[in-house]
Amino acid sequence: MSETRQQAERARQAFYKLSTTSDRTAILHDVAAALQQHAKAIFEANQKDLAEAKGKIPEPLYKRLILNDAKLRDVVDGVKQIAKMPDPLGHVLEETELDEGLVLRKVQTPIGVIAAIFESRPDVVPQIAALSIRTGNAVLLKGGREAVQTNAALGHAIRESLEKHGIKDAVQLVSTREEVAEFLKMDDLIDLVIPRGSNEMVRSIQHSTRIPVLGHADGVCHVYIDEFADVDKAARIAVDAKAQYPAVCNAAETLLVHSRFPGRERVLKALADAGVELRDSEYGSEYLDLIMNVRIVGSLDEAIGHIHRYGSRHTDSIVTENPENAQRFLNEVDSAGVFWNASTRFADGFRYGFGAEVGVSTNKTHARGPVGVDGLLIYKYQLIGNGHIVATYTGENARPFLHRKTGGQEK
Amino acid sequence: MSETRQQAERARQAFYKLSTTSDRTAILHDVAAALQQHAKAIFEANQKDLAEAKGKIPEPLYKRLILNDAKLRDVVDGVKQIAKMPDPLGHVLEETELDEGLVLRKVQTPIGVIAAIFESRPDVVPQIAALSIRTGNAVLLKGGREAVQTNAALGHAIRESLEKHGIKDAVQLVSTREEVAEFLKMDDLIDLVIPRGSNEMVRSIQHSTRIPVLGHADGVCHVYIDEFADVDKAARIAVDAKAQYPAVCNAAETLLVHSRFPGRERVLKALADAGVELRDSEYGSEYLDLIMNVRIVGSLDEAIGHIHRYGSRHTDSIVTENPENAQRFLNEVDSAGVFWNASTRFADGFRYGFGAEVGVSTNKTHARGPVGVDGLLIYKYQLIGNGHIVATYTGENARPFLHRKTGGQEK
Numbered sequence: 001m002s003e004t005r006q007q008a009e010r011a012r013q014a015f016y017k018l019s020t021t022s023d024r025t026a027i028l029h030d031v032a033a034a035l036q037q038h039a040k041a042i043f044e045a046n047q048k049d050l051a052e053a054k055g056k057i058p059e060p061l062y063k064r065l066i067l068n069d070a071k072l073r074d075v076v077d078g079v080k081q082i083a084k085m086p087d088p089l090g091h092v093l094e095e096t097e098l099d100e101g102l103v104l105r106k107v108q109t110p111i112g113v114i115a116a117i118f119e120s121r122p123d124v125v126p127q128i129a130a131l132s133i134r135t136g137n138a139v140l141l142k143g144g145r146e147a148v149q150t151n152a153a154l155g156h157a158i159r160e161s162l163e164k165h166g167i168k169d170a171v172q173l174v175s176t177r178e179e180v181a182e183f184l185k186m187d188d189l190i191d192l193v194i195p196r197g198s199n200e201m202v203r204s205i206q207h208s209t210r211i212p213v214l215g216h217a218d219g220v221c222h223v224y225i226d227e228f229a230d231v232d233k234a235a236r237i238a239v240d241a242k243a244q245y246p247a248v249c250n251a252a253e254t255l256l257v258h259s260r261f262p263g264r265e266r267v268l269k270a271l272a273d274a275g276v277e278l279r280d281s282e283y284g285s286e287y288l289d290l291i292m293n294v295r296i297v298g299s300l301d302e303a304i305g306h307i308h309r310y311g312s313r314h315t316d317s318i319v320t321e322n323p324e325n326a327q328r329f330l331n332e333v334d335s336a337g338v339f340w341n342a343s344t345r346f347a348d349g350f351r352y353g354f355g356a357e358v359g360v361s362t363n364k365t366h367a368r369g370p371v372g373v374d375g376l377l378i379y380k381y382q383l384i385g386n387g388h389i390v391a392t393y394t395g396e397n398a399r400p401f402l403h404r405k406t407g408g409q410e411k
Numbered sequence: 412m413s414e415t416r417q418q419a420e421r422a423r424q425a426f427y428k429l430s431t432t433s434d435r436t437a438i439l440h441d442v443a444a445a446l447q448q449h450a451k452a453i454f455e456a457n458q459k460d461l462a463e464a465k466g467k468i469p470e471p472l473y474k475r476l477i478l479n480d481a482k483l484r485d486v487v488d489g490v491k492q493i494a495k496m497p498d499p500l501g502h503v504l505e506e507t508e509l510d511e512g513l514v515l516r517k518v519q520t521p522i523g524v525i526a527a528i529f530e531s532r533p534d535v536v537p538q539i540a541a542l543s544i545r546t547g548n549a550v551l552l553k554g555g556r557e558a559v560q561t562n563a564a565l566g567h568a569i570r571e572s573l574e575k576h577g578i579k580d581a582v583q584l585v586s587t588r589e590e591v592a593e594f595l596k597m598d599d600l601i602d603l604v605i606p607r608g609s610n611e612m613v614r615s616i617q618h619s620t621r622i623p624v625l626g627h628a629d630g631v632c633h634v635y636i637d638e639f640a641d642v643d644k645a646a647r648i649a650v651d652a653k654a655q656y657p658a659v660c661n662a663a664e665t666l667l668v669h670s671r672f673p674g675r676e677r678v679l680k681a682l683a684d685a686g687v688e689l690r691d692s693e694y695g696s697e698y699l700d701l702i703m704n705v706r707i708v709g710s711l712d713e714a715i716g717h718i719h720r721y722g723s724r725h726t727d728s729i730v731t732e733n734p735e736n737a738q739r740f741l742n743e744v745d746s747a748g749v750f751w752n753a754s755t756r757f758a759d760g761f762r763y764g765f766g767a768e769v770g771v772s773t774n775k776t777h778a779r780g781p782v783g784v785d786g787l788l789i790y791k792y793q794l795i796g797n798g799h800i801v802a803t804y805t806g807e808n809a810r811p812f813l814h815r816k817t818g819g820q821e822k
Contacts, residue, residue, distance in 0.1 A: 016719070020742050090742075096764055102753065104763055111775045112745065191775040212623065212776045233798035240800035308427070330793045331501075332431050334523065342513065342796030351804070352515055352792070353507055353814035364522045364602040365623045366777040369792045381763070381780045382741045385753030387644035389651035393762070403764035 004182040007172060008189040011113045011138040014169040019089065019110045019136035023165045027133055028083035030161035032076050035126060038157040039072055045153035046122065053146045060247065064121045067150055075126050082130040082356055088377055089136050094408035098383075098401050099393075105382045106408065110136035112191035114376070115174075115183050117142045117205060119197035122150040128194075129158050129171045131356055135376040140183060140190070142174040144197075184209035192376075196359050199286060214375060216362035218286050218312035219249025221344040224256040224303040224329065226320035231263030233341055234319045235270040240343040241317065243274040247288050249360060250315050250337075250347040254283060254293040256303045268294065283310040300325050304332050311335060313362045315347040315369075336362055336369035415593040418583060419600040422524045422549040425580040430500065430521045430547035434576045438544055439494035441572035443487050446537060449568040450483060456564035457533065464557045471658065475532045476557055486537050493541040493767055499788055500547050506818035509794075510810070516793045517819065521547035523602035525787070526585075526594050528553045528616060530608035533561040539605075540569050540582045542767055546787040551594060551601070553585040555608075595620035603787075607770050610697060625786060627773035629697050629723035630660025632755040635667040635714040635740065637731030642674030644752055645730045646681040651754040652728065654685040658699050660771060661726050661748075661758040665694060665704040667714045679705065694721040711736050715743050722746060724773045726758040726780075747773055747780035 001009070018024065035042070046067040053062055067075075094106040114137050116128045125141055132139040143151040155173040162168045174180060183190055184205065193213045195205045202217040223241050225234045241252035255271075257264050268278060277291045283306070285293070297303045307316050315337030318329040326340040337347040347370060349357025354372030361367050367375035392399050412420070429435065446453070457478040464476055478486075505517040525548050527539045536552055543550035554562040566584040573579045585591060594601055595616065604624045606616045613628040634652050636645045652663035666682075668675050679689060688702045694717070696704070708714045718727050726748035729740040737751040748758040758781060760768025765783030772778050778786035803810050 016743065016745065019745075098757070098762065098764065102757075109745075206621065210617065210621075212774075214776075230798070236798055236800050240802050244800070244802050244805070326795075330795075332427065334427065334430075334520075335791065337792045337794065339794040340796065342794050342799045343801050345801035346509070346513075346794055346796075346799070347792070351509065351801070351812065353509065353812065363623075364789055365625075366789075368789050378775055378779055380746065381748045381758070383748065383750040383753050383757055384737075384741075385751065385757075387641070387647055388753045388757070389647050389655070390754050390756035390762070391651050391655050394655070401762065401764065 002182065004179050005186065005189070008113065008140070008183060008186050010169040011140055011172060012189050014167050015110065015113050015136070015138035017167045018133065018138060018170045021165065021167065024087065024133055024136065025083055027161055027165050027167070028079060028130055030164060031126070031130060031133070031158050032079040032083060034157040034161045035072065035076050035079065035154070038153065042067065042072065042150065042153040042157070045149040049147055049149045057146055061146070065146055065150075067122050071123060075123050078356065079126055079130045082134050085134060085355065085373065088134070088373060092408045093379055095406045097404040097406050099388070099399065100402070102383070102385045102388045103406070105384070106379050107382055108377055109380050111376060111378050113138045113140070113189060114192045114194060115140045115142070115180070115190050115211070116194045117180055117197070117201070118195070119144040119201065122147040122154060124196065125151050125154045126158065127356065128358075131358060131373060131376060133170065135373055137376055138170045140172050140174050142180050148175070181208065184211065187211045194359055212366065214361050214363065214367060214371065215359050216249060216312065216314060218362070219251070219314045219360075220254070220284060220286050220310060220312040221250060221252045221314050222254050222256055222307050222311055222316040223252045223344065224307070224316070224318045225258060225261050225267065226300065226318055226322060226325050227258040227260045228322035228325065229258075229261055229263070229319040230321055231266050234261070234263055235267045237317065237319050237341065237343050238267050239270050239274045241345055242271060242276050242292050243290060244343070244345055246290050250344050251288065252292065252317075252344050253286055254295065254310070256295050256297050256306055258300075258303070259296050259298050286312075300328060304329065307333055307335070314360070315339065315344045317342060317344050336360070413593065415590050416597065416600070419524065419551070419594060419597050421580040422551055422583060423600050425578050426521065426524050426547070426549035428578045429544065429549060429581040432576065432578065435498065435544055435547065436494055438572055438576050438578070439490060439541055441575060442537070442541060442544070442569050443490040443494060445568040445572045446483065446487050446490065446565070449564065453478065453483065453561065453564040453568070456560040459560045460558055468557055472557070476561075478533050478561055482534060486534050489767065490537055490541045493545050496545060496766065496784065499545070499784060503819040504790055506816070508813050508815040508817050510799070510813050513794070513796045513799045514817070516795070517790050518793055519788055520791050522787060522789050524549045524551070524600060525603045525605060526551045526553070526591070526601050526622070527605045528591055528608070528612070529606070530555040530612065533558040533565060535607065536562050536565045537569065538767065539769075542769060542784060542787060544581065546784055548787055549581045551583050551585050553591050559586070592619065595622065598622045605770055623777065625772050625774065625778060625782065626770050627660060627723065627725060629773070630662070630725045630771075631665070631695060631697050631721060631723040632661060632663045632725050633665045633667055633718050633722060633727040634663045634755065635718070635727070635729045636669060636672050636678065637711065637729055637733060637736050638669040638671045639733035639736065640669075640672055640674070640730040641732055642677050645672070645674055646678045648728065648730050648752070648754050649678050650681050650685045652756055653682065653687050653703050654701060655754070655756055657701050659756075661755050662699065663703065663728075663755050664697055665706065665721070667706050667708050667717055669711075669714070670707050670709050697723075711739060715740065718744055718746070725771070726750065726755045728753060728755050747771070
């Protein structure tokens with residue numbers, strides 16, 4: 001058995017242990033404490049990464065790589081928050097009495113072994129590790145090459161805490177792309193892949209595995225300014241959606257404007273004043289920069305058709321004072337987020353109130369939009385009988401089922 | 412654009428229409444009526460299929476191919492039941508006030524375009540079509556070669572009903588395997604694949620598409636008879652799980668017996684009396700026949716380890732009077748169904764009380780175990796504001812979010 005396969009096997013065994021231990025909350029508190037105790041080693045490792053990266057990577061990436069006192073405090077606070085969340089495992093989502101003494105329970109469970117692959121930011125390691133521990137999933141973590149020493153120091157602190165509880169391998173770091181490529185083939189051992197990073201990285205992973213992938217490659221978001229839009233709101237929302245932070249997936253890439261909207265010039269001027277360069281034909285492009293496509297449309301239908309054709313089903317917003325048009329947009333646009341008179345930039349787990357975010361999904365199954373802890377959970381059915389057999393319920397004198405809902409609560 | 416791609420494009424457009432029309436219930440009633448009106452043509456087509464299949468396919472398959480008066484009545488009743496189900500679309504699962512005047516709603520939606528691929532049984536066509544219409548999904552249906560004329564007649568009646576409402580292409584029949592192979596590549600147009608049939612067929616589909624696949628290839632189910640099992644219950648459950656209907660995925664394939672269980676001979680004799688041939692080493696095999704592996708284990712841990720190694724995460728049952736052992740089995744076995752003192756044969760959407768069944772899933776994401784209408788649904792987030800922008804909630808004087816749960820109900 002290859003080294004990587006052994007690693008995945010250890011993750012699987014650790015998942016069985018982690019999902020059934022009563023120590024998960026204690027482990028999370030231990031992780032928070034260990035990250036503080038190892039602060040010096042973590043900062044030293046980060047300094048080495050920074051020294052090597054200096055001048056070699058773009059400035060925004062370099063900034064994200066920095067792990068200082070304030071950022072580590074945020075990381076530790078984040079882990080503590082996750083430790084305080086109620087344990088989601090074992091929660092009964094539905095309970096049905098199938099017949100006298102035969103009770104079916106739909107019970108919340110972890111998914112299994114997760115492979116999380118992401119770029120530079122070292123704060124992702126403790127965040128994803130803590131979310132995985134909270135939900136009873138084992139995780140294989142592959143971070144960016146630039147953060148390798150920082151990630152190793154963070155991983156050391158996390159695994160030390162897990163080791164105290166005999167489940168060290170519930171969190172494992174993966175070093176190379178070659179190993180990732182091998183893991184992506186192990187659909188018998190790994191249950192979910194979560195990539196976070198550039199479009200190219202995510203798309204390459206989506207194309208090279210049969211394991212379900214939770215995430216999004218593109219964020220081609222639209223703001224549609226309807227014929228009946230308020231001019232002030234239109235300008236505010238367009239500028240915020242594009243320019244408030246253009247480097248992220250929920251920033252808008254295309255502005256659709258109804259031909260009869262009277263404030264077009266005002267809105268375009270507001271965008272230009274915010275430093276936005278306007279273009280008019282590269283509709284599928286995700287610029288992640290102060291560049292925006294503008295298209296004049298003749299109707300709401302044309303706007304919706306445009307979004308379905310060129311969008312990435314991430315987040316799209318209509319600006320209008322006409323409730324019928326708004327409702328049509330909210331119903332008909334097939335995206336994870338459909339907004340009315342609000343900036344696309346709200347599409348985010350923290351803003352939605354999920355506490356912690358796993359990522360944003362443009363999938364049509366399992367989890368859609370910003371994904372919180374729920375995205376790392378599934379369920380199993382427990383059936384408790386007393387010698388019940390199916391023969392009793394079939395044939396000529398078949399006994400009927402009761403199917404009486406007796407309890408449980410979704411989420 | 413190829414003919415198949417045009418077909419998938421038409422399905423996509425039909426999905427947009429079907430998901431937003433208020434006619435879905437009316438369409439379902441029309442489908443039920445049309446199936447009755449076209450009964451003569453359907454039976455004639457079925458007779459032709461039967462005449463061609465006679466002697467060429469195994470007897471059980473031939474029997475399943477028969478669509479007589481009684482069976483058509485069941486099919487029509489099934490469609491009527493689905494017509495009476497409450498409309499699941501638009502249901503608000505969660506509602507949160509992010510801030511004054513900024514309301515987030517998690518709303519139930521269809522998935523999109525589904526490709527359903529199955530073998531012989533013609534009753535699957537109206538069943539899957541009706542479930543898809545109920546949930547607002549468009550569906551491409553590929554049935555077995557043997558049922559091609561019956562399926563065409565059923566499809567004609569269904570599409571005639573849809574055409575009255577201008578959405579004919581929400582249900583489309585697919586004729587050849589070559590076309591299926593092309594559809595499996597269209598992950599930009601098709602959102603979910605549901606295969607139902609032989610292990611080989613399902614596995615081949617799982618291996619040839621990047622579209623999410625809902626289903627199961629193998630049903631390697633186990634009955635574990637614990638040291639503390641009641642002998643009568645053990646014999647009843649083992650016989651029911653194996654012999655009540657061996658050709659299905661929830662029938663048990665392996666019997667694990669604790670070495671100190673005193674009733675071993677009684678149970679093995681009961682199985683032999685039921686015509687079951689006992690073997691002892693082909694642990695991963697799915698016989699779908701009156702053949703069963705028997706393995707003696709030394710502990711509950713060994714039984715759980717065996718199930719994790721050889722099982723297919725479908726359904727596994729423990730027979731015991733010891734509640735601690737039962738609880739450990741229910742918690743630790745990582746299968747869609749984990750049963751205590753009940754036959755594995757209960758793992759079925761109708762027995763679980765789901766009304767209609769899409770299939771059984773051994774996936775670890777989206778839907779697990781027997782899947783009802785829920786498996787064809789997902790959600791989107793609607794955000795309703797009044798000119799709200801993210802800039803207000805960031806930086807030095809960031810306004811805090813409220814995140815006040817104001818309504819909604821999961822499921």
